[in-house]
Amino acid sequence: MKKLQMVDLHSQYQKIKPEIDKALFDVLETSAYINGPAVKEFQTNLETYLGVKHVIPCANGTDALQIAMMGLGLEQGDEVITADFTFAATVEVIALLKLTPVLVDVEADTFNMDIEALKKAITPKTKAIVPVHLFGQCANMEAILKIAKAHNLYVIEDNAQAIGADYTFSDGTVKKSGTMGIVGTTSFFPSKNLGCYGDGGAIFTDDDALANKLVGIVNHGMYTRYYHDVVGVNSRLDSIQAAILNVKLPHLNNYCNARRVAARFYNEAFKNQKNIITPSTLKTCNSICDTCNCHVFHQYTIRVKDVDRNALHQFLLDAGIPCAIYYPVPLHLQKAYADKRYNEADFKITNQLVQEVLSLPMHTELDNAQLTFITSKVIEFISKN
Numbered sequence: 001m002k003k004l005q006m007v008d009l010h011s012q013y014q015k016i017k018p019e020i021d022k023a024l025f026d027v028l029e030t031s032a033y034i035n036g037p038a039v040k041e042f043q044t045n046l047e048t049y050l051g052v053k054h055v056i057p058c059a060n061g062t063d064a065l066q067i068a069m070m071g072l073g074l075e076q077g078d079e080v081i082t083a084d085f086t087f088a089a090t091v092e093v094i095a096l097l098k099l100t101p102v103l104v105d106v107e108a109d110t111f112n113m114d115i116e117a118l119k120k121a122i123t124p125k126t127k128a129i130v131p132v133h134l135f136g137q138c139a140n141m142e143a144i145l146k147i148a149k150a151h152n153l154y155v156i157e158d159n160a161q162a163i164g165a166d167y168t169f170s171d172g173t174v175k176k177s178g179t180m181g182i183v184g185t186t187s188f189f190p191s192k193n194l195g196c197y198g199d200g201g202a203i204f205t206d207d208d209a210l211a212n213k214l215v216g217i218v219n220h221g222m223y224t225r226y227y228h229d230v231v232g233v234n235s236r237l238d239s240i241q242a243a244i245l246n247v248k249l250p251h252l253n254n255y256c257n258a259r260r261v262a263a264r265f266y267n268e269a270f271k272n273q274k275n276i277i278t279p280s281t282l283k284t285c286n287s288i289c290d291t292c293n294c295h296v297f298h299q300y301t302i303r304v305k306d307v308d309r310n311a312l313h314q315f316l317l318d319a320g321i322p323c324a325i326y327y328p329v330p331l332h333l334q335k336a337y338a339d340k341r342y343n344e345a346d347f348k349i350t351n352q353l354v355q356e357v358l359s360l361p362m363h364t365e366l367d368n369a370q371l372t373f374i375t376s377k378v379i380e381f382i383s384k385n
């Protein structure tokens, strides 16, 4: 059996090696390392793929969130609501910009922002909602957009984990994740669903005026060379990373599909296990089908009931199965973000999830032998304990 990895980037590279190597050599030959033709080409390719008017490439997914918030003109004291159960980058940039983060609980089944909790958190100071499409599936965007409209709030989608996912509205309209709010952001960190070979990120919007602002902010606030109209940052996607992404983007749908095939294998293997709750898909699509992109499985995260999750984690690691706890501490309890404003009773679900979740290996290169081994070891532990 091929060695198990949480993410197998090497095997994935081997399959596209000639294309990648050529793309890299082309950049070296042109020697246009910053803002070279590959960057413009990727921007256009991603706009087409997402069906969005403007893509603004930048240095990473954290910058993308920060720049999006700067572009919207959010100011000190403005409240920004986001999910308590996510990677810290989301709340980090809110805090860095001296905005006020307001964390809310999530839904136990989808791991995404809870709509009732969101409604409860809105105050006259609220300016924006940042739904995170966690683990590869969109938050309840229909409800979130409706609430945002009623209260005149910006919706900034943190799409770092769900690029390629579709969201189906109740009227049948289908939109790509990250293209529903005023602005969406993503990360091309190597392990993300569309990963480059270093750091990278992008911001997407249909709003021309906002796009124009963002283009300046990523480049030192310059709209004319050496004229600095606003305070900006230096955040660029370099040409080498863009060239890699140009090769990988046409494979993204196949990559998402390979992840779904692995997810289906896991679901099937665990279906009679009463102690394992497999990830649920949105109501609009109750199965993991080939034709539907409603879940792109950035992670395959199970919840265990009446099982010692930490012991299972260690048992799998000892068996040579990499697996991880995403996330072990809710953001409202992290030292950097804990705040007297928060009330434990408002975080019942995140407090419970951090005890129950376990993410199993999930990537584009998993084969049946590996999946059989992983699932048999999980079941072995659960039957013995």
Ligand SMILES: *Cc1c(COP(=O)(O)O)cnc(C)c1O
Residues within 6 Å of the ligand: 060, 061, 062, 063, 086, 087, 089, 090, 132, 158, 160, 161, 186, 187, 188, 189, 199, 200, 201
């Ligand atoms: C990875 C990630 C980010 C940050 O992306 P970087 O490119 O690592 O800066 C932000 N939000 C979420 C939900 C992520 O998973």
